[in-house]
Structure formats: C-alpha cells, structure tokens
Amino acid sequence: xxxxxxxxxxxxxxxxxxxxxxxLLVRALDAASLRPAAGDVLVVAQKVVSKAEGCxxxxxxxxxxxxxxxxxxxxxxDPRLVEVILRESTRIVRVHAGVxxxxxxxxxxxxxxxxxxxxxxxxxxAVCLLPRDPDASARAIRAAVRAxxxxxxxxxxxxxxxxxxxxxxxxxxxxxxxxxxxHSLVGRPDRYGYTMRTSIEAVADELAAAATLxxxxxxxxxxxxxxxxxxxxxxxxxxxRLLRDPALDLxx
Amino acid sequence: xxxxxxxxxxxxxxxxxxxxxxxLLVRALDAASLRPAAGDVLVVAQKVVSKAEGCxxxxxxxxxxxxxxxxxxxxxxDPRLVEVILRESTRIVRVHAGVxxxxxxxxxxxxxxxxxxxxxxxxxxAVCLLPRDPDASARAIRAAVRAxxxxxxxxxxxxxxxxxxxxxxxxxxxxxxxxxxxHSLVGRPDRYGYTMRTSIEAVADELAAAATLxxxxxxxxxxxxxxxxxxxxxxxxxxxRLLRDPALDLxx
Numbered sequence: 001x002x003x004x005x006x007x008x009x010x011x012x013x014x015x016x017x018x019x020x021x022x023x024l025l026v027r028a029l030d031a032a033s034l035r036p037a038a039g040d041v042l043v044v045a046q047k048v049v050s051k052a053e054g055c056x057x058x059x060x061x062x063x064x065x066x067x068x069x070x071x072x073x074x075x076x077x078d079p080r081l082v083e084v085i086l087r088e089s090t091r092i093v094r095v096h097a098g099v100x101x102x103x104x105x106x107x108x109x110x111x112x113x114x115x116x117x118x119x120x121x122x123x124x125x126a127v128c129l130l131p132r133d134p135d136a137s138a139r140a141i142r143a144a145v146r147a148x149x150x151x152x153x154x155x156x157x158x159x160x161x162x163x164x165x166x167x168x169x170x171x172x173x174x175x176x177x178x179x180x181x182x183h184s185l186v187g188r189p190d191r192y193g194y195t196m197r198t199s200i201e202a203v204a205d206e207l208a209a210a211a212t213l214x215x216x217x218x219x220x221x222x223x224x225x226x227x228x229x230x231x232x233x234x235x236x237x238x239x240x241r242l243l244r245d246p247a248l249d250l251x252x
Numbered sequence: 253x254x255x256x257x258x259x260x261x262x263x264x265x266x267x268x269x270x271x272x273x274x275x276l277l278v279r280a281l282d283a284a285s286l287r288p289a290a291g292d293v294l295v296v297a298q299k300v301v302s303k304a305e306g307c308x309x310x311x312x313x314x315x316x317x318x319x320x321x322x323x324x325x326x327x328x329x330d331p332r333l334v335e336v337i338l339r340e341s342t343r344i345v346r347v348h349a350g351v352x353x354x355x356x357x358x359x360x361x362x363x364x365x366x367x368x369x370x371x372x373x374x375x376x377x378a379v380c381l382l383p384r385d386p387d388a389s390a391r392a393i394r395a396a397v398r399a400x401x402x403x404x405x406x407x408x409x410x411x412x413x414x415x416x417x418x419x420x421x422x423x424x425x426x427x428x429x430x431x432x433x434x435h436s437l438v439g440r441p442d443r444y445g446y447t448m449r450t451s452i453e454a455v456a457d458e459l460a461a462a463a464t465l466x467x468x469x470x471x472x473x474x475x476x477x478x479x480x481x482x483x484x485x486x487x488x489x490x491x492x493r494l495l496r497d498p499a500l501d502l503x504x
C-alpha cells in the first residue's frame with residue numbers, strides 16, 4: 001500500500017521574537033516522539049518563522065511617505081500599513097478596491113507583500129513581514145533536525161497566496177532546504193511508453209498546500225506539519241526556482 | 253495528535269472506454285479493505301475519468317479547420333491536435349513558441365484545454381479530453397461509494413495545471429461533489445482574537461495538490477487517492493466556484 005501521513009506537530013508554544021524556532025521545533029518533535037527520518041519533509045508556517053526572527057513592525061513607529069498616503073484610500077488600508085508593504089516590494093502590480101498586490105523583494109507576487117495582521121499577537125498595531133531569507137530559515141531548521149536526530153529531511157516554509165484565475169488562497173512554498181522544489185517528468189515514459197514532453201510538477205508547492213490543510217489559521221493553529229511517505233528528491237531547495245521568468249510566463 | 257493520511261488506492265485496472273469507473277473504484281476500495289467513512293475525500297485523476305467516459309479522440313479522424321492549420325506552427329503542434337483543442341475552448345489566451353493556452357469550455361485557463369497525449373494508451377493518435385461534466389463524474393463516484401459503504405464522502409476530480417507567476421504544474425480540482433471547495437475564515441478570530449478579514453482557502457485545490465503527490469504520472473501511476481483526517485465541510489461541490497470572476501481578478 002502506497003500511503004503518506006501528514007502529522008501536525010503538537011506542543012509548539014506561542015512563538016515570540018528572539019526565540020530559536022529550530023530549537024522549539026526539535027523539542028516539540030522529540031516530546032511527541034516524532035523522530036524525523038530521511039525523506040520526511042517538515043513544513044513550517046511563515047508566520048512563526050517571521051515572529052521568531054523578529055520580522056515584526058509596530059505601525060505606531062511607521063511614518064508613511066507621500067506615495068503610501070496617496071495609495072492608502074484605493075488600497076483601503078492604513079497609510080502606515082501601505083508604507084510597510086511598499087518597503088517590502090519592488091513594484092506595485094495592482095491597487096484597486098481594497099486590494100494591494102505587489103511583487104515582493106523575494107519575487108513573489110502576492111497581496112500586501114505578505115504583510116499580515118493576523119496571528120501576530122504582539123499588540124494591536126503589530127504586523128508581520130515575510131522572513132528576510134526564507135531559504136536560510138529552512139536551512140537552519142534542517143541543520144537543527146539533523147544535529148538532533150541525525151536525519152537529512154526536507155524543510156519548506158509555506159504561506160498562503162491568492163492567485164490569478166482561481167478563487168481562494170492556497171499554501172505555497174516561499175523557502176526550502178534539502179529537497180528539489182520541481183520534479184521533471186520530461187523524457188520519462190508514461191505507463192504506456194509515451195514519452196512525456198512537458199510535465200514539470202511543483203512538488204514543493206504541493207507539499208506546502210497539503211500542510212496548509214492541517215495548519216489552520218484560526219485559534220486552533222498548528223504551525224508545523226511533518227509529511228512522511230512522499231518520494232521527494234534531495235536537493236538544494238531555493239524557493240526562487242518556483243518563480244516563473246516573467247518573459248516566459250504565457251499564463252499571465 | 254492531529255494527523256491525516258493519504259492512501260493511494262491499489263488494484264485499479266487499466267481503465268478503458270465504457271468501463272464503469274465508480275464500480276471499479278468501489279471494488280478496488282473493498283479489495284484493499286479501505287472502507288470509506290464520512291469525512292473522507294476520494295481524489296480521482298481526470299485521465300481515468302475521461303477514459304472511462306469515452307472522452308477520447310483519435311486524431312486520425314480529425315480534419316483541422318483553417319484556423320487550426322494557421323495556429324499549428326506557432327503552437328508547435330499537429331494541426332489535428334490544435335483542432336481538438338479549439339473545439340474544447342471558448343477563447344485562445346496565448347499561443348507562442350510551442351505553447352497554446354486557452355479558456356476551456358468549463359472555464360479553466362490551462363495549456364491545450366486539458367487535451368493530452370500522455371497516459372491514454374489507446375493508440376498512437378489517441379488524445380484525451382477533460383470529462384464532459386466533471387462535477388457529475390464526481391457525484392456518480394460519490395453515489396456509488398455511498399451505496400456500497402453507506403458513507404457520505406467528498407469526491408474530487410483533479411488535473412495538473414500550469415499557472416501564472418510560478419513554475420511547474422500543481423494538482424487542482426476540476427470536479428467536486430459532497431464538499432465545500434472554499435473555506436472562508438472571514439469574521440472568525442485568529443488565535444489572539446484578531447478578526448480575520450480576507451482569508452478564503454481553496455481547500456479543494458489543496459486536497460487535489462496533496463493527492464497529486466502520490467498519483468504520479470509515469471509508469472507507477474495510481475489514479476485514486478483516499479484522504480482521511482482533514483476536517484472538510486460537507487457541501488455541493490461545484491468546481492466552477494473555484495473560478496475567479498475575470499472582472500474581479502486583480503492577480504492577472
């Protein structure tokens with residue numbers, strides 16, 4: 001029987017700036033007797049990574065620029081929040097009717113450059129940014145798990161992004177270590193011997209989406225999910241490999 | 253411990269036109285002692301649904317129109333294949349350098365209107381179309397499982413689609429029955445009491461992506477995956493609810 005398991009790691013405390021998330025995760029895995037093994041993938045929600053790394057801004061300390069003040073009414077947002085979003089972005093993709101979509105400095109095209117009020121819990125004006133370098137965050141978690149358990153696992157930092165054409169947000173990979181984010185079937189035979197010509201599967205995004213199903217975003221939130229039993233190729237990670245070159249993006 | 257399982261259903265034979273896929277699935281579940289229970293979700297690959305329903309075209313019997321002949325060189329495809337793609341589409345989104353992206357009659361924006369050579373196995377010129385009504389296909393599978401096991405499950409028909417902005421294809425829901433494809437958190441409190449304002453999660457797409465991780469597309473293909481342990485709201489299904497109204501699509 002080919003099967004896989006998604007296990008929400010219990011016992012992760014409320015994460016505050018300055019805590020070592022790799023240590024917290026190792027302790028929680030150990031306390032739950034979840035010994036990671038080679039081939040497992042640990043998916044960790046961006047929010048707790050950002051909080052541990054102190055990627056939090058108090059809007060009370062932000063002075064909006066002229067541009068942020070000008071965009072705020074159309075974006076339907078506090079000008080100070082717009083200011084923080086603009087600082088995180090390389091360009092504005094769209095601003096309309098309460099929605100502000102930008103290209104984040106890491107290359108992701110998403111609402112509000114990933115800046116978010118929810119599940120921060122550090123005061124009424126605290127907002128969370130994406131981690132400075134989510135691949136590095138993933139590598140640190142991977143190294144801590146290897147040091148504690150001797151196992152080479154894959155690590156994914158995930159966030160929920162809206163997308164063109166389809167309703168609703170889905171979990172996507174914004175940081176990765178120890179696995180190949182893309183799995184190419186090009187040149188391999190299908191079950192009848194036909195040679196596949198175009199299939200490349202974004203396995204890191206599919207793992208990120210699967211974990212999101214258990215993470216939740218409300219009071220029952222579980223920020224880390226261990227995925228076992230999915231055959232994944234070891235690799236360098238690098239979530240930017242999941243970004244399509246705009247010049248080659250025919251889906252836009 | 254909060255955990256979920258993804259179980260690839262073993263023993264599904266090579267599916268041929270005219271077979272009853274609901275019956276094949278019930279027999280395979282029974283033979284594997286996988287008794288579906290309320291709340292389980294069965295994800296079935298589009299390809300076997302289409303084949304069972306006879307949604308297969310032999311290109312030897314297709315005469316391309318003038319438009320198909322004109323588009324074929326830029327699309328890098330057999331004019332007869334382009335003809336089949338155009339018949340399945342309501343508009344051409346992009347044709348360039350070997351890629352043809354259209355809006356399928358069901359509303360999906362995807363490469364080749366979902367028409368595919370791989371994993372068909374009905375002759376060198378046989379291509380597979382999407383099912384005529386994937387929601388109806390999902391309802392038929394749901395009804396057969398309920399009749400055989402007495403359990404009200406969710407059913408998803410999935411396919412792999414490329415997408416704007418990000419590399420690689422991911423599994424998405426193209427047909428659904430018995431579940432709510434979207435899960436709204438709007439108005440609910442986060443874990444610190446902050447009221448969520450915008451979060452809608454496309455759970456059906458996340459389930460479709462999770463199943464794709466086990467289905468494979470090559471010789472080891474497993475077309476049906478049973479997902480257990482994910483809390484999903486019962487509902488009508490209707491995959492078209494996952495399509496974003498183009499007028500409101502700020503991500504494009």
